[in-house]
Amino acid sequence: MESVTSLLESIADVGRDGQRGGYSRPVFSTAELDLRGWFIEQAGRRGLDVETDRNGIIWAWWGEPQRGALVTGSHLDSVPGGGAFDGPLGVASALAAVDVLKERGVQPNRPLAVTVFPEEEGSRFGVACLGSRLLAGAIDPDKARNLRDEHGTSFADAARANGLDPAHFGRDDEALARIGDFIELHVEQGRGLGEDGPAIAVGSSILGHGRWRISVAGQGNHAGTTLMADRADPMVAAAQIILAVQQIAAKQPDARATVGRIQPVPGGTNVIASRVDLWLDARHPDDAVTAQLVETIHGKAQKIAAFEGCSVSLTEESYSGTVHFDPALQRQLENALPGAPVLATGAGHDAGVLAARVPSGMLFVKNPSGISHSPEEYVEPWDADAGAAALADVLEALL
Structure with missing residues (x-):
């Protein structure tokens, strides 16, 4: 052998x-x-x-x-x-x-x-x-x-x-x-x-596990000329959403939720992003709990985005029970x-x-x-x- x-x-x-x-x-x-x-x-x-x-x-x-x-x-x-x-x-x-x-x-x-x-x-x-x-x-x-x-x-x-x-x-x-x-x-x-x-x-x-894309849409703009109070920055909302994912999952026994990938558009150093895409991985032994976990994360993401003047969409990319x-x-x-x-x-x-x-x-x-x-x-x-x-x-x- x-x-x-x-x-x-x-x-x-x-x-x-x-x-x-x-x-x-x-x-x-x-x-x-x-x-x-x-x-x-x-x-x-x-x-x-x-x-x-x-x-x-x-x-x-x-x-x-x-x-x-x-x-x-x-x-x-x-x-x-x-x-x-x-x-x-x-x-x-x-x-x-x-x-x-x-x-x-x-x-x-x-x-x-x-x-x-x-x-x-x-x-x-x-x-x-x-x-x-x-x-x-x-x-x-x-x-x-x-x-x-x-x-x-x-x-x-x-x-x-x-x-x-x-x-x-x-x-x-x-x-x-x-x-x-x-x-x-x-x-x-x-x-x-x-x-x-x-x-x-x-x-x-x-x-049971799945992958979802969370897209946070805001207003792309110039990093040097746009006052902080005038921004609808999806990166700021995305950062808060990532923290919320961890906090929500930690409260649910046996749940796992991870944001392992983040992609700003257009992705320039001196540019306020117009959109930020996050990829969420969520898992739990009970499929109903997984669904509820993702729904809770989505609801929290919508509130966070709205506070920052942004909007959110959630797209399921794959799921296995x-x-x-x-x-x-x-x-x-x-x-x-x-x-x-x-x-x-x-x-x-x-x-x-x-x-x-x-x-x-x-x-x-x-x-x-x-x-x-x-x-x-x-x-x-x-x-x-x-x-x-x-x-x-x-x-x-x-x-």
Whole structure:
């Protein structure tokens, strides 16, 4: 078996971000395309047959593609300045697990596929798990085609430039029928396993979560000639809204709300902005509470904006309700990994999207600090290899 660490080391220089630290690998960037090429090469070395479907998902097959296959995999794109493990750990572990199964002499009684999903993070086009959403019919293809990045490039145009036909985007019942079970291994994005806990956990559920764009409109003007009393400055309102998000979420048990991105228009140093866009991420185990949380934030934002002579609009960009993984499949994972703890996660994953269509489950590998979406994200080499071995145990049991 090629170690997971050696596989990850082979892509360690791809997409390094000298400004933010860590890695920036947005979908269809040079870095992400290089990683897709790396995966195709690694799959070929293992004798897997590779195809890319109409939604841009890569499938590497051990056995003839057919209904009811066992599928595992993850993603290769990243958040801006992300860590080395979020996504690639699951892909590298799946390749290593194939090595383990072959070393054990396993002869699959059904096909096995390793997949790579595009735009899982939503860092370029704003909708997380976009590839799996298209596959599962969880997003309208027209909406997906018309998503635009910060430079105004549409997802349709970016996909077309990389060999896909956007006219064929959308729910793929034939591909879904090929998935008998889907297992995703992922770095743990929290401290559920602790620093000294076991290396592996079985996933139970994913918190309901969504992304909203809050646009604060004011009056653009000259920073030097406009008196303070004459301003309708959306940046001032945006700053107060960001503080209000934190205060509102802190009062709701188990809620998480974050403004992680802010974009002033036009963005000049000596210019009072005419508009400021904020992106809100909100999460809670109860979908009704998430909806109420966002409604409360919106109401407070309207009051803040009005006081500053501005207005606010709220646009939902994506939402995924709380997901509970298939109970029967979860029991099979637990039986294959005796003693492994069971964890819920607050992070979204392709497995959560697919769970609405096919039996899905997850494995988590220990991250000692719990830090993720950051250059400080980390997995010990021995834990990474333990994760690949555990994934192999699960796949063998299911095969």
